[in-house]
Amino acid sequence: MAARVTQVDREAVRRSTGALGVAATLRGLRVTSRHFIRNLWGWMVGKPQVRTVMVPEEEDPKPAAFRGMPVLVALDSGKERCVACGLCEWACPVDCIHIEPGETVDEVERYPRVFDIDMGRCMYCGLCEEACPEEAIVMSARVDISAFSRAGLLWHKDQLLTPASQLARRLAYIREDYGRR
Amino acid sequence: MVGESQTAGQGDEAAAQHPLLRALAGRFGARVLGTHAWRGDVSAVIEAGALLEVARFLRDGGEAGFDMLLDVTAVDYLGRAPRFEVVYHLVATTSGARIRLKVPLDGAEPALPSLVSVWPGANWLERETFDMYGIRFEAHPDLRRIYLYDEFEGHPLRKDYPKQKRQPLIGPGSRAESGSTR
Amino acid sequence: MNRKVIEAGRDVLDLPSDALELKLGPSHPATHGTVRILLQLDGERIRKAEVEVGYLHRGFEKECESGQYYQVFPYTDRLNYVSPMINNVGYALACEKLFDLKTPERCQFLRVIASEASRIADHLTCLGACSLELGAFTAFLYAVEARESAWDILDAMCGARVTTNYVRIGGLSHDTDPSFPELARHKLADVARLQKDFEDLLLGNPIFRERMEGTGMLPAPELIALGVTGPVLRAAGVPYDLRRLAPYLVYDRLDFDVPVGGAGDNMDRFLVRTEEIRQSARMIEQCLARLPGGPVDIDDPLIRLPGKGKVFGRMEELIGQFKVVTEGPKPPPGEVYFAVEGGTGELGFYLVSDGTGKPVKCRARSPSFSNTQALSRMVEGSLLADVIPTFDMINMIGGECDR
Numbered sequence: 001m002a003a004r005v006t007q008v009d010r011e012a013v014r015r016s017t018g019a020l021g022v023a024a025t026l027r028g029l030r031v032t033s034r035h036f037i038r039n040l041w042g043w044m045v046g047k048p049q050v051r052t053v054m055v056p057e058e059e060d061p062k063p064a065a066f067r068g069m070p071v072l073v074a075l076d077s078g079k080e081r082c083v084a085c086g087l088c089e090w091a092c093p094v095d096c097i098h099i100e101p102g103e104t105v106d107e108v109e110r111y112p113r114v115f116d117i118d119m120g121r122c123m124y125c126g127l128c129e130e131a132c133p134e135e136a137i138v139m140s141a142r143v144d145i146s147a148f149s150r151a152g153l154l155w156h157k158d159q160l161l162t163p164a165s166q167l168a169r170r171l172a173y174i175r176e177d178y179g180r181r
Numbered sequence: 182m183v184g185e186s187q188t189a190g191q192g193d194e195a196a197a198q199h200p201l202l203r204a205l206a207g208r209f210g211a212r213v214l215g216t217h218a219w220r221g222d223v224s225a226v227i228e229a230g231a232l233l234e235v236a237r238f239l240r241d242g243g244e245a246g247f248d249m250l251l252d253v254t255a256v257d258y259l260g261r262a263p264r265f266e267v268v269y270h271l272v273a274t275t276s277g278a279r280i281r282l283k284v285p286l287d288g289a290e291p292a293l294p295s296l297v298s299v300w301p302g303a304n305w306l307e308r309e310t311f312d313m314y315g316i317r318f319e320a321h322p323d324l325r326r327i328y329l330y331d332e333f334e335g336h337p338l339r340k341d342y343p344k345q346k347r348q349p350l351i352g353p354g355s356r357a358e359s360g361s362t363r
Numbered sequence: 364m365n366r367k368v369i370e371a372g373r374d375v376l377d378l379p380s381d382a383l384e385l386k387l388g389p390s391h392p393a394t395h396g397t398v399r400i401l402l403q404l405d406g407e408r409i410r411k412a413e414v415e416v417g418y419l420h421r422g423f424e425k426e427c428e429s430g431q432y433y434q435v436f437p438y439t440d441r442l443n444y445v446s447p448m449i450n451n452v453g454y455a456l457a458c459e460k461l462f463d464l465k466t467p468e469r470c471q472f473l474r475v476i477a478s479e480a481s482r483i484a485d486h487l488t489c490l491g492a493c494s495l496e497l498g499a500f501t502a503f504l505y506a507v508e509a510r511e512s513a514w515d516i517l518d519a520m521c522g523a524r525v526t527t528n529y530v531r532i533g534g535l536s537h538d539t540d541p542s543f544p545e546l547a548r549h550k551l552a553d554v555a556r557l558q559k560d561f562e563d564l565l566l567g568n569p570i571f572r573e574r575m576e577g578t579g580m581l582p583a584p585e586l587i588a589l590g591v592t593g594p595v596l597r598a599a600g601v602p603y604d605l606r607r608l609a610p611y612l613v614y615d616r617l618d619f620d621v622p623v624g625g626a627g628d629n630m631d632r633f634l635v636r637t638e639e640i641r642q643s644a645r646m647i648e649q650c651l652a653r654l655p656g657g658p659v660d661i662d663d664p665l666i667r668l669p670g671k672g673k674v675f676g677r678m679e680e681l682i683g684q685f686k687v688v689t690e691g692p693k694p695p696p697g698e699v700y701f702a703v704e705g706g707t708g709e710l711g712f713y714l715v716s717d718g719t720g721k722p723v724k725c726r727a728r729s730p731s732f733s734n735t736q737a738l739s740r741m742v743e744g745s746l747l748a749d750v751i752p753t754f755d756m757i758n759m760i761g762g763e764c765d766r
Contacts, residue, residue: 003607006620008598008634016567024567031560032501051511065522065537087688093426093434125437125528130536131688133674133681177537177670220460220699248587251702252728256715268713270700270728274587274601277608281700302590305736313424328417328765337425344429 064173067126067139071162081136084112088128088137096121119145120153138170224281229293236299245278247271253306255314259340264288295321313338382410389418393751395492396761407746412739423766427725431691437528443763444525445488446481446706451530457701457712458532461694470659471612472650479643484513485706486636493755497574502565509557512550519546533667534660544651551644575630579741579753590733593708598635599627605704617646632756666692691720707731707758731764
């Protein structure tokens with residue numbers, strides 16, 4: 001179990017060229033032809049071997065751990081889970097979250113009167129999700145944030161609110177880690 | 182000194198044991214202002230005037246042979262005297278031994294000798310330190326800003342430089358150039 | 364034509380000539396990365412080369428100094444953006460040295476897997492881009508497809524390919540899936556298959572060899588004096604690899620080779636990288652075979668956030684959550700330097716703490732910066748065309764060089 005120092009083999013490279021480079025040319029042709037035939041066959045039988053995904057016509061497969069833009073989880077009543085504690089605002093390294101708390105007669109007593117995320121600043125790091133003690137802000141799978149102006153990149157509370165049913169995959173993923181520590 | 186007094190007690194005994202630091206203190210006497218070893222890192226605080234001699238000794242004189250200068254940077258301890266500390270990290274590429282050199286500098290016009298003559302690799306690193314902290318390296322062959330443009334005002338990594346500070350626009354399209362009020 | 368006319372012609376053509384100044388970059392199709400090289404040419408020969416960096420400077424250190432220790436991680440992703448996990452790991456290890464922590468076994472193995480998968484991606488990007496800029500477009504596509512597979516490994520770990528933000532002080536943001544080892548093995552097989560095609564296509568090629576062999580050489584002592592590390596230094600025959608010289612994590616328990624070259628020309632640098640990809644794959648396979656169970660995080664609520672399951676139900680953990688997020692973990696006062704073997708060389712982090720939750724100084728010693736400095740010495744006196752393979756083999760990553 002140790003690291004050994006070895007010498008790279010330049011001689012093998014020199015040999016592989018062959019006289020006048022004929023061997024190298026033939027080998028190159030073999031490699032490219034194999035790729036061509038493999039890709040062509042894959043296309044003909046409808047099982048493409050290439051990795052290209054025709055976004056947006058095709059859905060780009062995303063892993064379970066994927067982090068898209070942060071959104072607010074909505075309760076069944078349509079209200080937010082957020083209690084405006086401000087931890088995500090603290091944790092955000094780029095200060096893209098702005099919260100103004102308000103009081104409510106509900107049992108949670110506090111709610112965010114204003115909850116803005118500047119998507120032009122957000123870097124999808126997920127620290128807000130980690131800091132949230134209420135499972136109220138989570139990273140969705142959405143990445144389509146394009147807008148025609150900078151003002152269009154400022155997302156307000158009503159735009160951010162997303163029903164929990166649409167976030168089921170992410171919620172299940174983060175809940176896996178709940179009991180670990 | 183903050184860096185020294187903070188780690189005092191934890192690191193001083195270990196430093197007294199370390200053969201390299203002992204050799205440095207023995208050879209340069211009072212010009213080595215202090216030594217400490219903490220978390221396995223070995224440091225020596227030296228006078229600016231002794232820097233070149235210490236550097237040459239570490240490269241050629243000792244057993245370790247610190248042939249590579251890894252990093253030059255500075256730390257701004259605003260509100261304490263001396264304000265700046267220039268930090269050098271050295272490594273011996275054969276044994277992997279490391280040492281950190283620190284040179285305390287006054288805040289008014291901080292300057293110290295350049296190490297380009299000892300390790301040519303110091304060139305860009307010293308330019309960067311000059312760019313970010315405004316510390317002058319004497320006898321540096323080409324002491325210009327490296328990351329920022331020449332018209333930049335101030336030195337951004339100094340603690341009294343506000344993070345949100347804006348710089349005047351320069352070049353084509355700026356107000357001074359085109360006369361427009363953007 | 365008689366002799367007189369020829370001589371007169373020579374007189375006319377033999378004008379006193381100034382050096383031609385050529386500005387290569389900052390956005391040049393044959394240089395990946397935003398950098399400007401000011402060349403003074405005497406015909407095809409380079410008299411003087413001056414490299415200008417800084418086009419991607421974003422104030423990494425200033426941003427780090429204004430945030431908590433845990434808020435630095437997303438910024439480290441953006442240092443060397445082709446091997447972000449190594450930066451994550453390097454910064455976390457520097458913090459752990461400062462806090463004096465030891466992470467669980469499983470976490471260390473996963474960190475090695477993440478680092479080595481990143482190294483594969485880093486080297487494949489470098490080699491692929493090099494072949495592209497020397498005219499071998501197909502080889503570039505194979506390398507990038509292989510890199511895609513290496514990134515799939517990272518993707519499965521952290522959900523992102525570039526902006527990973529996976530490692531935390533004292534642990535990892537998430538544990539991996541039980542299906543992860545199988546997926547990783549499958550992807551490594553993909554990498555190996557495509558790498559073989561890539562090498563078959565390129566290495567023996569006479570044009571490629573002409574461009575790479577005997578260009579960009581510097582003797583090893585000069586490279587060392589210039590502060591060059593990583594594959595460029597190893598190609599010159601110096602076995603300076605921190606995984607061997609000062610093993611961190613579990614590298615001392617793994618079996619691997621450190622390939623070195625002899626001449627130190629661009630061909631050696633290329634071959635060192637291709638061999639390192641194979642060694643990294645070997646290391647990942649060893650780690651997967653021996654991946655232990657258990658937790659990935661240390662059990663210290665003052666440093667690592669408590670599990671959400673506890674935060675939701677218990678007051679003490681909820682207070683802990685608030686304290687860790689708002690004040691951040693607080694290290695003892697002092698300073699540490701910790702270096703890991705990055706994709707391009709020694710990546711070091713120098714942290715100075717005054718006992719509060721924010722670093723007084725958070726410095727990244729970037730290998731690209733020192734390596735790029737050596738570029739002008741490597742190309743001076745050679746031909747103009749040699750700048751491209753030399754620059755490619757130095758593998759300057761703008762985000763890391765300019766910070």
